[in-house]
Amino acid sequence: MRNPIDPPETGESNRLSAEDSSTAARTRQNHRSAVDGDVKILASGARVALFGKVGGRGVHVIGQVVAARILGAEIFGLYALGWTILRIATKLGPLGLDQAAVRFGAGYWQEHKAALRSLLRRSLGLALLSGILLGGGLVFGAPMLATRIFGKPDLEVVFRVFGVALPLAILLRVTASATRASQLVKSAVLSEDIGQPAAFLMIATPWLLLGGGLSGALWSMTVSFALALGLATVLLKLLLSPLQTDRPAPELPLRKILAFSLPASLSGTFVMLLVWADRLMIGLLRPAADIGVYQAASQSAILFAVILGAFASIFPPQIARLYHAGETRRVEQLYRVSTKWGLYLSIPAFLVIFFESRNLLALIFGPEFTRGWVALLILTVGQLGNVATGGASQLLTMTGYQTSWLIMSSSALTANLALNLLLIPQFGIEGAATASALSLTGLFLAAVVRARKVLRMWPYDARYLKGLLAVACAAAAMAAIHAALPANPLARVTIGAVVATGAFFLPLVLLGLDPEDEQIRRLVGSLWRRTRT
8 A cells, every 4th residue: 555645656647747737728728718708898898989989089079170160270279278177177076086986886896786886976976076166166266267377368258168067077977987887888988978079069060150159169068068967877877777786795985985086086187187288388378379270280199099098998997807806817918908909000090190190180170270280290109109008007007006107197297397398488389299299108108117017017029020010011001102192181191091001900911810809800890891881
């Protein structure tokens, strides 16, 4: 009889080794299947969000074009400046409760209905209080802001009306975000991304055509927020009503919610200021017409933010759920896949803007705005750098490193303001674009490095080599046809878009798509079919 402490005999050793190998193989297969499921959820959510954000952003841009063409560059510049302050306040006003609803709500969904409802009630109540205080401050502070700070008395009516809109916009942001805790993004897309800009376009167009002027545009925006908020509230109730399981869960202390949400809110506000501060600084240092031209340029570069936003709609709740469960390897795979997909979708648009920025502005906004083509080019380079870093900021925030992200974003904002003060007086709107591009790129590169240090996660691997080759092919094709294109802006932009897209994706297909890229192929195919119809 063999002693229990003796090593196993050869046959038994081989059997144990085979069992270990089989177990390891099953573990790898289970991990691969889980990652495939995560990628499908990411692709499905990103597809819905991208359709919604592209469609919503398209409707928003149409509304901006209508306002710009009817109001003219100077009055449109006043509207754009007020819109900028409204957007910044809408980011700060929720106090990060929109992100808290996703961060904690994703863990409560389906299983802890009472705790989920309590979280949402407190989040919405605090957001409403914040919105009323900020909106009231904007209404009563309008004369001082318009005359003493910006030196433009006509801005007073802009600030007063948008002060009324602010509580509605803040509640819309939190309510729409709450629906994303379910990892279903349709409700947020329908209400915030599509519903609000569509309502503005339908209300503002006839009002402006009938001579409503600046006041008509402002009140149209306010009513559109009210309508979108009503839609978001109905959709949230529909999502919550079928929930049956209510396992007991301790109610989150308000202190814990705010410990997450306030740093997240501040860092989100700082990032928003990075994107929008250039317009504020131009408003302080340059004529109103320059604000209008710069707004047109920045709207043309917004597609990259739309692409990032599509992944940001579904990526954070996935991170929150998987990281809480200890599935860090699956989080890293999603990080890499989402970053690569963002770049793949952005490269054709970047090449079109790089070669046809002047014609793009002429086509969309009219000849009066074409002098912003250099600013558009600079902003596009900065936005591509943003896309190339993927969801590093959401990764840090949803894994508990929101304070690190706060420190980095505040430092980047300080650098941005200093660069704007230095460059705008000498270089005008091109200086503002340079300040924005440098600070944004620096911030998100720092986020990637920080995520690598504290989480041991990196978004890049050898799979990007095929993408670099495809970029080279597409750039060469665009350079080759650039001189031969007709003078018509519509023809140049359309032909450029077809060539850039085909010349980028064809080499990827010929070199062989990675397994997960089948999802992005379907997404691009869906976009193409929607475009044709």
